[in-house]
Amino acid sequence: MDGTLFSNARIIDPERGEIECGWLLQQRGSIVATGIGEPPAREGCEAIDCVGMCLAPGLIDAGVKVGEPGERHKESYQSAGAAAVAGGVTTIITRPDTKPAIDSPETLEFVKRRANTVSMANFLPMAALTKGRDGKEMTEIRLLQDAGAAAFSDCDRVIADTKVFARALSYARSCNALIIAHPQDQGLSVGATATAGKFASLRGLPAVSVMAERIGLERDIALVEMTKARYHADQVTTATALPALKRAKEGGLDITAGVSIHHLTLNSLDVADYRTFFKVKPPLRSEEDRCAAVQALSEGLIDVISSMHTPQDEESKRLPFEEAASGAVALETLLPAALRLYHGGQLSLTRLFQVLALNPANRLGLPAGRLRSGASADLILFDPDKPFVVDRHSLRSKSKNTPFDGQTLQGRILGTWVGGKRRFDGR
């Protein structure tokens, strides 16, 4: 059989910013043609009648933690891939905060080999920016690039030594490498498990001021101005940090910013009685900050939504709040959770797919995240309205630490195609 013809679909094209009823043809892993209305007759293709459901580019998720090497019991490439395609994520950008960190070409090659043999989704590895993510010596950036590193990040560890970070940024510039950093002032945020405010005070949790994020971002922006590096802030989650981001973008710096799905859909009060599944990094913010982040996303100030998928086993979460591990799994719930913003009238579907697919693809230079002919046939078919109740035990991730357990979300994936091959069937 030669290719697939999707007809009668609501086609969401984030690149043109339009939604139209029409058809799409993919052949040999690439999109060949799209059009409005009835498709031309075509022999020998698998024909899929989408019955008016949404057809869109698959999601590209920058910042997924897979537990290989070191913590395969929390998440393997196999389970992460299965969770990804079930959630409509066709490309995962993996984080190097593994044990040991992915900081050498040898480790990177091991990871690539593992992923390519077992994973159902595309995946691109990031590498650490400093050896062991210790913030002291930069990694072999060019060798890692040649081995396939898509970007460089020390993940949630901040390089506190400004001189080390400045050198790494400036060296990375000469390799045209993208740096993904976690804007946070380390001194202020040390030991914190909540955002400073009435809730944290009442619960007696060590807390960090939102200013820590602004200070971190302002510092990074100054360093980017100094070094002209390509920089992406992994999570900008507070209203107070947004003006700095705006200024930097207007000043022409090569800066983009992301935000995690949890900071867009949950706030600090959700922690309630020390619920550790809601412990993430940075900690959940106030409702005002959440609204500001959503607003910034709709205005184009924030560019990317990522899942910040962080699998944790039961043992690391069944602890007192301060001792429990941070992070939440999110690959499978990324799209339904993001659709909350669409159903709430805050983001259009086309904008949603810009921040979930097109923008991360552009930032990483991937030929995906769009429906233009010639692009990879990474596609999802979904029903944006269908409600379902999240049951954490039915997640495909090995770890079940989702904050949405028991909640009703809307949006069901009906099918996922990676490189033209059907990888998930949710009908």
Added chain:
Amino acid sequence: MFLTQRHLLGIEQLAPDEIIAVLDLADRYANQNRQRSKLTKVLKGMTQVNMFFENSTRTQASFELAGKRLGADVMNMSLQASSIKKGETLIDTALTLNAMRPDILVARHPNSGAVGLLAEKVDCAVINAGDGRHQHPTQALLDALTIRRAKGRLQSLCIAICGDIAHSRVARSNILLLGQFDNRIRLIGPPTLMPSQVEQFGVEVYDDMAMGLKDVDVIMMLRLQRERMNGGFIPSEREYFYRFGLDGHKLAQAREDAIVMHPGPMNRGVEIDSEIADDINHSVIGEQVEMGVALRMATLHLLAQSLNSSTKRMQAS
């Protein structure tokens, strides 16, 4: 009178009439404790386990004595040394203990929320004897009892809580309890030791102690922990005492009949002048310790009563 909750984890779970009931019963036990024969049989046959994951001498002794005077079998477990070092998790420790079928568990833990987590996993009643910076409900109740006995009432008072509010579970429980009874609450301390957005709790915040103490009826001093001095929260002990230590000059700002309280153990010369701590005209610090035993007897009594009645109801149905 029955308590509506099985556990006592925080002040917010007690309704005002429940607080009054606990204090009334504690008053009776306070009188009984002054008799030669102090024993009753309210908890006869019951097992009370004191599980302390953090050092404590006074609170643990107070709970132990309270349980014994009510006729319970009391066992003390000091856990900072044993199983935690062996890598056992809090929940496993709780399950192990639960299998030994205690009736009442008194727990203290260095992390906020940890006693609540423990309470989810056991079948007995749990009393929070202090969890991190979160709450210490029996301390707030015994403070309320002491205030009511000294002042004759628990409302329309102006109460100052002074010192390290940020790290104090005693302060949090007291703010919640005293706030339920129409009192004015003032918090006095350096901004480095004040929780964020604390003014939203319905309190007044002062960083000038003399101003904060003006015309107050009750002064609650808090212990300044040694590690705070090394943590850069204050410049030095002597500067702290100069600005926030309770001395005669600052005390003179308060009402003439003001009482001075301290949950102990005191750092004489750091947060409180030695002479004031011993001043029988103002200090009720000794009374607080005495009321501690009576109040804990009342708490144990009421929780045990609720346990008994729910067991009977279960057997009947």
